[in-house]
Amino acid sequence: MRNKSLMDRVRLLGRSAIDIVTVLGRSGLFLVHALLGRGGAGSSFQLLVRQLYSVGVMSLVIIVVSGMFIGMVLALQGFSILTKYGSEQAVGQMVALTLLRELGPVVTALLFAGRAGSALTAEIGNMKSTEQLSSLEMIGVDPLKYIVAPRLWAGFISLPILAMIFSVVGIWGASWVAIDWLGVYDGSFWSNMQNSVSFTNDVLNGVIKSVVFAFVVTWIAVFQGYDCEPTSEGISRATTRTVVYASLAVLGLDFILTALMFGDF
Structure with missing residues (x-):
């Protein structure tokens, strides 16, 4: 009995591994x-612009509001900690590096996955359940080119821009709290930030992170919608998988990219 139970576990593990490899291959x-x-995203600029508005512009509110409050919280927490060491004038430096290196790309990607990623999955899944994708194939239109490609490119373009907006708004919110509320000298706030932030080490690495996150989050979102079961329950499960898988992928990739960019190896 014990050997049979062990073999069953090995069999289940092998089947799970095969399923994972199959899904990865299919998604690739x-x-x-x-x-x-042939006829990718460039075949319809109008569709791309429409999706840029849907996934990018419509996500601006949550990005701006979240960025502002996170920047304000960072200023409060940073000032409280730095005051103990007599370094409260360095709060601008701390906020800028934290946002540009980490929180800007990561939090934006997580918010994008929850708002735009889930919407993309539900939208494509609904098209599949109502046989709109099949109808396109029947009239000779490839749904991957007409439906999926514009959404992929829109996500790739939108998320890095949203991440930059998040960081800028966060720094502005932090400056308002630090300078106008906590009494940090504005010259020290901005000069310490300017002297500490490097374009190549901080800004550019943050942009690279956001580009990678955009690629992965959008890919997961559109694939889950296209591959879901064409039922209301199937779409619901696919939407949940999008948020979970994309969030885990962002956090895991953030560690890998941070180790490569800032780790002393």
């Missing part, structure tokens, strides 16, 4: 076909 072919196939 899906991505290549959508981006590199």
Whole structure:
């Protein structure tokens, strides 16, 4: 009995591994076909602009509000900690580095996954359940080019821009709290920030992170919608998987990228 139970566990583990590899392979072919196939995103600029508005502009409110409050909280917490060491004038430096290196790209990607990623999955899943994708195929239109590709490119373009907006708004919120509320000298706040922030080490690395996150989050979102079961329950599960998988991918990739960019190896 014990040997049989062990073999059952090994069999389940093997089946799970095969399923994971199968999904990865299918999603990889899906991505290549959508981006590199004939008549990709460039075939309809109007569709791309429409999706940029849907996933980018419509996400601005949550990005701006979240960035402002996170910047304000960072200023309060940073001032409280730095005051103990007589370094409260360095609060601007701390806020800028934290936002540009980490919180800007990561929090933006998580918010994007929750707001735009889930919407993309639900939208494509609904098209599948109502047989709109099948109808496009029947009239000779590839849904990967017409439906998926514009949404992929819109996500790739939107998220890095949103991450930069998040960081800028966060720094502005921190400056308001630190200078106008806590009494930090404005010259020290901005000069310490300017002297400490490096374009290549901080700004550019943050942009690279946001580009990677944009690629992964959007890929997961559109694939889950395209691959879901064409039922209301299937769409609901796919939307949940999008948020969970994208969030875990962002956090895991953030550690890897941070180790590569800032780790002393």
